[in-house]
Amino acid sequence: MTQTEHQKVIAANNANFNEDFVKAYEKRDSQRILAILFVKYLLEYDFEHPTTRKSAAETEQILGDPNLETNGLSVAKDLPDPSTYLTKFPNSIFKPGMKLLDFACGSGIVTELFVPYLKGGERSELYGMDINSIFLEYFNKRASRHASFDLDFKSFQYDVLDQAVQDELDDKFANHFDAIFCTISYHHIHNYELVTKKLATFLRPGGWLFIIDFYNEDVETAKGDTSQAVQHMGGLKIDALNRTLGEIAGLVNVSSAREFRTYNWSPEHFIVNHSRQEILDKLSKGQLPSKVIDGEVNYLIDSSLIYAVGQRA
Numbered sequence: 001m002t003q004t005e006h007q008k009v010i011a012a013n014n015a016n017f018n019e020d021f022v023k024a025y026e027k028r029d030s031q032r033i034l035a036i037l038f039v040k041y042l043l044e045y046d047f048e049h050p051t052t053r054k055s056a057a058e059t060e061q062i063l064g065d066p067n068l069e070t071n072g073l074s075v076a077k078d079l080p081d082p083s084t085y086l087t088k089f090p091n092s093i094f095k096p097g098m099k100l101l102d103f104a105c106g107s108g109i110v111t112e113l114f115v116p117y118l119k120g121g122e123r124s125e126l127y128g129m130d131i132n133s134i135f136l137e138y139f140n141k142r143a144s145r146h147a148s149f150d151l152d153f154k155s156f157q158y159d160v161l162d163q164a165v166q167d168e169l170d171d172k173f174a175n176h177f178d179a180i181f182c183t184i185s186y187h188h189i190h191n192y193e194l195v196t197k198k199l200a201t202f203l204r205p206g207g208w209l210f211i212i213d214f215y216n217e218d219v220e221t222a223k224g225d226t227s228q229a230v231q232h233m234g235g236l237k238i239d240a241l242n243r244t245l246g247e248i249a250g251l252v253n254v255s256s257a258r259e260f261r262t263y264n265w266s267p268e269h270f271i272v273n274h275s276r277q278e279i280l281d282k283l284s285k286g287q288l289p290s291k292v293i294d295g296e297v298n299y300l301i302d303s304s305l306i307y308a309v310g311q312r313a
Contacts (some may be wrong), residue, residue: 001182009160016234022107022134029070030264031109034305036073038183039113041259041307043080047091047208048119050309053257062277062302066263075113082116093208096121096150098178102128103199104185105135107138119151127177128155159196161191173202175188181210184305186236187274193244200249203312209251211241215258215306216276251310259307265291265298275301 025031046052064071066089080088086095094100094117105128118124128139136155143153156172158165180199186192199209213236238256246254266274269281279301282288288299 017132017135019134020061022132022138024294026107026109026138029293030266032070033073033262033264034184035063035109035113036070036075036078037260037262037305038110038181040079042181042210042212043085043092043094043117044089045092045210045307046197047093050253050311051255053255053307054259056258059258059260059304061261063260063262065279066300071263080115080117084161085117090202093179094118096124099125099178099204100127100178100244101173101180102126102201103160103180103182104189105130105139106132106135106144106185108155110181110183111139111153112142115146115151115153119146119148123150123152126151126153129158129160131157131159133157136184157171161194162313169198170201175201177207178204179208179210181212184214186211186213193248196244196249200251200310200312207312209245209249209310209312211236211245211306211308212259213306214274215304223240236306236308238306238308241306245308245310247312250313253311254309256306256308258304261302261304263300263302265293265300267296267298271299271301274303 064073086092094114096118098118100114100118102108108128111128112227114126118126128143130136130139139155144205146153147282158169160169162210180202181299182199186195189195196209196211204208205227215236215238241256245251245256268283271279273281279288285300288301290297290299292298
């Protein structure tokens with residue numbers, strides 16, 4: 001893909017992720033469910049054994065009760081207690097003084113949940129990066145609620161593959177972060193291999209990169225017009241992610257595995273672009289439970305989430 005083609009794709013993505021989309025995104029119960037689970041399993045990640053991952057059988061259980069708000073999940077109940085966190089997870093990298101980047105951060109629903117674990121000691125950096133200014137307006141509102149002398153919480157609007165800003169990016173972020181994470185955005189990204197290679201340069205030696213996305217039984221298929229519109233892939237391949245992190249980005253301690261499954265109520269257009277064939281077949285046959293949410297019919301499905309991990313040597 002040429003730089004001109006890449007810029008067209010960025011413009012198309014920004015057009016799709018408009019004000020109406022972001023407002024609806026902010027309200028969705030499914031986003032809060034995923035945010036809680038994303039952060040839970042990042043905070044509880046076993047850094048002492050980073051390549052020892054759960055088997056498919058161990059993650060077969062579907063989490064939550066879809067009849068309850070946020071599947072019965074909550075920040076208070078399901079995330080580790082910040083006051084005892086480092087005692088229970090002494091090998092964690094998530095601690096006061098760290099420099100953490102949420103890449104493709106959206107409106108900061110996930111980012112904000114890290115605040116209690118980074119405050120209270122040496123000054124921390126909690127940054128968000130996205131290409132979309134509307135998402136970042138919401139992000140910045142969240143960040144403004146956490147102004148603190150020991151936490152630098154702010155956003156940056158960058159396309160990391162834009163050739164015009166490479167020197168600026170390198171000056172600001174090369175060898176900088178202790179950890180970078182990206183949640184449910186890679187399946188939208190054209191050339192995610194090149195994005196990963198660039199993100200790896202933002203890590204300090206020893207820093208960690210987490211790619212968290214939909215996983216549909218190891219099937220990666222682009223859906224829709226991938227040249228100028230928002231790309232969707234039904235899931236990301238374990239082998240492809242491991243190769244991207246290891247061979248292409250040059251990271252070590254690379255591993256990928258399904259981390260969890262959960263229920264969510266989703267509209268048809270989401271299901272068509274994000275679900276495995278079994279669910280699509282049930283949708284077409286009218287076999288999925290349904291209910292109206294904000295004037296739109298939603299259907300009950302389950303989604304699998306993959307965590308792909310690599311460390312800079």
